[in-house]
Amino acid sequence: MAVQPYRGVFPVAPTIFDQHGALDLDGQKRAIDFMIDAGSDGICILANFSEQFVLTDQERTIVQQTVLDHVAGRVPVIVTTTHFSTEICAQRSRAAQDAGAAMVMIMPPYHGATIRIDETGIGQFFQRVSDAIDIPIMIQDAPVSGTALSADFLARLARQVEHVSYFKIETPQAAAKLRKLIELGGDAIVGPWDGEEAITLMADLDAGATGAMTGGAYPDGIRGIVNAYRDGDQEKAAEVYQQWLPLINYENRQCGLAACKTLMQAGGIIRSDAVRHPLAPMHPATRDGLLKIARRLDPLVLRWGK
Template sequence: MTSSALKGVYPILATPFTSTGEVDEQSLRELVRFQLQAKVNGIALFGNASEMYTLLDKERELIADIVKDEVKGAVPLVFGSGHTGLEGAVHLSRWAQSAGADALMVLPPYMVKPDSERMEEYFGAIAKAVDIPIMLQDAPIASGISIPVSMMIKLSKSYDNITHVKVEAPPTTVKITQVMEQSEGRLSVFGGLNGIYYYEELCRGATGTMPACEFPDICVRIYELFCEGRRDEARELFYSYLPFIRIGTIAGYATAVHKEVLLAGGVIKSAYVRNPNAPVDAILRKEIFDSLRGLSPLVLNRKAGSHEN
């Protein structure tokens, strides 16, 4: 897999749970089928929106096996493999490559904030442990750690497989421009934060986005329109969905928001979220669907899937 192959829309796959909190295999299969139906360019597993910080090792293995079985090589898979420490990240990264990851998305070590030397050692150890592309995940809101642009550039010069950055440090647009200008083509940039600045990121040179997974068709269409040079249409579509996208970034509730929409569309059978995430209440649920009035995302306009058969 080459660096240039990683572009487009790579939704972060939610982890469907049963109403009692176990991984729901059939809902997960249906969720993957929904992404493929939306013609996504790839799928990302074990991101923050996957509740990856709550998953047991055996659950990661189960999820990886199910997703691979459903995708069957149709699109690339990116596995999140960041950890609180170097040894854990190296272990997860090696496992991810052996489990079928085409690329890795790696948070810096969180919990204890690393200095520049520790951060460089951490990412360097991962880069030396695998031979697939690595995307540095700059997500300070979620992790509490920001990756300086100078560190991104240094790492990309030192390790040939550090090829991408997912910029989630607001305002993402400013940092994307900095990375684009300073990396001299060594780093491709993806946007994050649920796509809240998606259109502007594309205008600044981002090659893709990794949003949540309940509106993949909309993200794909925006990307297609933009690449076709139909920027006015891409901008109009993006701004029509922006109130909905914004609700999917509410701290503590974002994961539940994504799942409520997937549940309403019959993609998953339960909107259960694991602690420390909080479920939505009746008021927030109303706000979610009020933001979709007059809009027609695929999730609410598709035929029932196999889990209802």
């Protein structure tokens, strides 16, 4: 486990494709450089917002090695290693550690609406993954899994499974869950984190969140909120949050994972904002709306590549 807890802004890096849908590794490196320059305290790769579900195993390995080599220790990198199979998730997690990952992020095992794993199975899953590695595990608690993870159960995992110590809470009423998790888990909860593009960031910070995992397009904006709050100036944090909230809301409610690449392309950071089929390109009117809101804020993403 890390000597110092990981805190601050750890946005999800998009996976960059060219206009034909192939990996664009030069674009990937530029995206990472921008995110670091924009003030990211760390970066997460191969997450759902990275379109990890459209990548082959070989492509995952290529992206992982490319990013970790290119970052070269400038910031810590979290690698998402989610898989239904305990053994495959453990193998992915060990490979991420060996490649230089600071932490792995994992969702509970799930597959469709009818195959559900109970708490005993989930506990065994995380225990076996933990046994395979020596770095922290962040449990991603997100509605997409359809798997209910109570605060009590998560706190028990933190106390009983050595490397389980970080939690990205994205469920409804996230602040209430974070508050209860911290209360029940105590010192075993090293990193209670906010997620879901910062749509609940202020409430989650009030509840005790110490990290924020958002989209990758405007770490400069998110950092302004988190830093002010961490410095004890809650009024300034709220003021900055209100400035960025229209963009946060538009990304979360209108655009989803495509927003980051669209903003990066508009700013000259990457050449193509392509997403892989069956994901659809962003509607031109939605794109115009996103850029209109972003330009009011003059974020670094629209200036960095020009």
